Amino acid sequence: MTKNLGPAAARRTFDEEVVLDAAAHVFRRHGFGGATVREVAQAAGMLPGSLHYRYPSKETLLLDLMERALNRLLALGRAAVEPARDPAERLRLGLGAHIEALLSGDDDFYVLLYDWRSLEGGAMQRMLRLRARYEGFWDDLLLDAARAGWARPGIDLELVRQFGFGAMNWVAQWRQENDPRTPGEIADAFWSYLAFGLLAEDKRRTFGQTAKKRKGGRR
């Protein structure tokens, strides 16, 4: 099939990137449901027919896009974490990479986070599997840190992951282009909130007691 890996193939992959970039941009603005293939084609600098030649359906576009996003996120995470051996430092680096990715201006990640519900059937299954890989990456980081004694005892690591994901992913929502805080500053601040909590040193003791007492869980 693709036995030819010369300039033609290179151009094809390049064009594919351009198309997905355009799709990401359009989907981000209007949402998958609100976007039209014509808009995507225009953003990619081609006619709708040409887009159709590359992507037979709007849904294929979304699937490829989200797949690319998740693969990129995982690659960035792994690369960021790789140089460190200390589990806590690896966590910190992973957090930094995730936040920098979301704020890099790459629209992929936004679509990945906010157009999940537009997937259906097989596409959804496929993405769930990919997402599980990324979650596994984080669970490994967390588990390593916990095993090395970094984690406060009794915390639920899966809940911690979701807690952290939420805090991190939300930045894609609120951070404006003109925000004075750099992505790195936000990451550092978040890291300190996560590690140390928000309570003042002198309040930890007394407060801890009251919180511990109420343990039955309401509702």
Added chain:
Amino acid sequence: MTKNLGPAAARRTFDEEVVLDAAAHVFRRHGFGGATVREVAQAAGMLPGSLHYRYPSKETLLLDLMERALNRLLALGRAAVEPARDPAERLRLGLGAHIEALLSGDDDFYVLLYDWRSLEGGAMQRMLRLRARYEGFWDDLLLDAARAGWARPGIDLELVRQFGFGAMNWVAQWRQENDPRTPGEIADAFWSYLAFGLLAEDKRRTFGQTAKKRKGGRR
């Protein structure tokens, strides 16, 4: 105009709720852009024409829906916080209320969080103003706590709010119907993560030093 506040008016408000509930349900599943007014009408148990009689456009529906969501959220928050005087306890109660609302099964909140980009022009401005009220509610809680000495010095309260919003709002995304954790348990866990952090007691000191050293902020 509406000088008659008898049963007719009561039924109207009731019907309005039903319609908005239906819209919330449909918008949540397919997204605003992907949903059709016909679907909303059917979910509300009426013909498209009847829906049009109440709401002249799809966008009106979204605006009213998100307005209701934000008003409800603010009302729930205020009610939850009201009985306590201690700033930290008020924060804890607010967090519980927010999470319980998101997990109550009310589709409004999901739409509020994830269809923001479908608003345009005046509707967007209006919602921004309402959102600012809710953010103000939280900023007051945070500021009171900080002024009473509960907060670790040097933390950015606005960043903390976004951090917390992210962690809380994300639960609407990941929590499944069959999750063993009750909303109350999730809220309690999140509260402890926020207050105390995730680090083990014995690691706080040494770790703190390394974290403090790197202060320039990357990038």
Added chain:
DNA sequence: AAGTTTCTTGGTCATTTGACCAAGAACCAC
């Protein structure tokens, strides 16, 4: 019960939308 207001019915209408394609242009390997 009559008169008035509120709401429903069952449809129309102009656009938009996703998908598709035949014919030709551009590109490439040989």
Added chain:
DNA sequence: GTGGTTCTTGGTCAAATGACCAAGAAACTT
């Protein structure tokens, strides 16, 4: 350069969509 492959052009087409409405039914007021 030539022959085959890849991609674009400029359009079509059926279905879906948001908005709309005239006529009648239901509900309410007095």
